[in-house]
Amino acid sequence: MSATPARRDPFKPAKRVAGQKQDVWSIVNEAAAASPIQPIVNMGQGFFGYNPPQFVLDAAKAALDRVECNQYSPTKGRPRLKQALADAYSPFFGRTLNSETEITITTGANEGMLSAFMAFIEEGDEVIVFEPFFDQYISNIEMPGGKVIYVPMHPPKDGAVKSTSAAEWTIDMKELEAAITPKTRMIVLNTPHNPIGKVFSKEELQAIGDLCVKNNIIILSDEVYDRLYYVPFTRIATLSPEIAKLTLTVGSGGKNFYATGWRVGWLIGPEHMIKYVSAAHTRICYSSVSPLQEATAVAFEEAEKHNFWNESKDEMHGKMNEFNKIWDELGLPYSDPEGGYFVLVNMSKVQLPDDYEFPPHVAERPRDFKLSWFLIKEVGVAAIPPTEFFTPGNAHIVEDWLRFAVCKNDDVLETAQERLRALKKYIK
Numbered sequence: 001m002s003a004t005p006a007r008r009d010p011f012k013p014a015k016r017v018a019g020q021k022q023d024v025w026s027i028v029n030e031a032a033a034a035s036p037i038q039p040i041v042n043m044g045q046g047f048f049g050y051n052p053p054q055f056v057l058d059a060a061k062a063a064l065d066r067v068e069c070n071q072y073s074p075t076k077g078r079p080r081l082k083q084a085l086a087d088a089y090s091p092f093f094g095r096t097l098n099s100e101t102e103i104t105i106t107t108g109a110n111e112g113m114l115s116a117f118m119a120f121i122e123e124g125d126e127v128i129v130f131e132p133f134f135d136q137y138i139s140n141i142e143m144p145g146g147k148v149i150y151v152p153m154h155p156p157k158d159g160a161v162k163s164t165s166a167a168e169w170t171i172d173m174k175e176l177e178a179a180i181t182p183k184t185r186m187i188v189l190n191t192p193h194n195p196i197g198k199v200f201s202k203e204e205l206q207a208i209g210d211l212c213v214k215n216n217i218i219i220l221s222d223e224v225y226d227r228l229y230y231v232p233f234t235r236i237a238t239l240s241p242e243i244a245k246l247t248l249t250v251g252s253g254g255k256n257f258y259a260t261g262w263r264v265g266w267l268i269g270p271e272h273m274i275k276y277v278s279a280a281h282t283r284i285c286y287s288s289v290s291p292l293q294e295a296t297a298v299a300f301e302e303a304e305k306h307n308f309w310n311e312s313k314d315e316m317h318g319k320m321n322e323f324n325k326i327w328d329e330l331g332l333p334y335s336d337p338e339g340g341y342f343v344l345v346n347m348s349k350v351q352l353p354d355d356y357e358f359p360p361h362v363a364e365r366p367r368d369f370k371l372s373w374f375l376i377k378e379v380g381v382a383a384i385p386p387t388e389f390f391t392p393g394n395a396h397i398v399e400d401w402l403r404f405a406v407c408k409n410d411d412v413l414e415t416a417q418e419r420l421r422a423l424k425k426y427i428k
């Protein structure tokens with residue numbers, strides 16, 4: 001008799017989720033919760049420290065009173081929101097967007113990007129991602145069997161000794177071209193960029209777009225911070241009809257209206273791509289939250305009346321400039337953002353005590369994790385170590401930097417500044 005084969009362990013996880021290290025968010029948030037300095041000033045994760053404006057909140061409350069807003073939305077999104085987006089974005093695209101065929105609503109921008117990868121990436125397809133990258137890109141690409149090809153962005157040569165512009169983080173176009181193979185299916189772009197705060201110039205976008213047209217590569221342009229730019233901002237899909245034909249543009253109601261928990265995102269692109277993104281989205285979660293879609297539609301319809309876009313941009317830029325005065329005071333160089341609400345600060349001058357004890361899961365990580373841990377425990381300010389957004393081979397590029405989110409109330413930013421002055425005795 002042949003032996004009965006051993007049954008597989010039913011609780012053995014799939015490779016796509018097995019063997020992952022503890023992620024940066026849980027490390028920082030758990031450390032923050034356990035810090036002896038309370039309440040902690042959490043400038044780590046990029047959630048807002050304040051509510052959406054009243055007209056947006058009122059729209060959400062009103063939507064809950066409507067029967068149809070508490071039931072399933074169409075899988076491609078509520079018609080009112082798609083039309084509001086078409087009306088809002090058509091001027092930027094220089095043509096009238098078709099709300100039915102060129103826009104699809106997703107459960108946050110992240111699920112929208114997963115839907116794009118699921119729609120076009122198959123086993124063995126390659127996707128080019130620039131380092132540093134938003135960490136969710138990687139798992140989203142690998143889920144359908146894609147292979148990530150990394151192209152690093154190069155920091156300012158003197159970023160460790162003086163403050164520089166986020167524009168000085170650059171892509172070597174020859175390196176990008178060398179990374180393209182016959183298997184390259186897609187390039188992921190992020191502008192304004194998280195965590196750098198770089199707004200890609202029109203010339204940089206044109207060079208990237210030209211390579212994609214030449215090699216017939218899809219562009220997934222993550223533009224979730226598209227209302228928070230402090231220098232001229234170009235949308236890559238607007239550069240030419242040839243580039244537009246290859247481009248999916250990602251947006252976020254959560255980022256636009258200070259409501260990251262709403263999970264309302266969208267993709268804009270040509271019909272021949274959007275229909276497949278919509279098909280993948282339908283299979284992933286069928287449809288997205290109905291009342292908050294309706295509220296986001298009203299928010300777009302009324303934003304101009306409240307001068308919301310200009311005020312929100314001016315307010316965030318003001319927070320950024322005011323908060324960054326602490327780095328000038330401490331003599332710590334930073335990368336001055338061109339957009340978004342993150343700032344990267346170089347901490348190479350901060351000398352950690354030789355005998356300071358770090359837990360094993362921090363001690364084994366690059367220096368920026370130790371800096372983050374030290375600030376949480378000894379200063380009472382949480383920031384994100386950006387090596388998490390790099391491959392191990394390129395982590396050295398940012399091992400002396402930390403990322404701070406300034407989308408907080410002014411009193412919180414002032415408290416952070418006061419606490420950060422405690423670093424003076426560690427700065428050499």
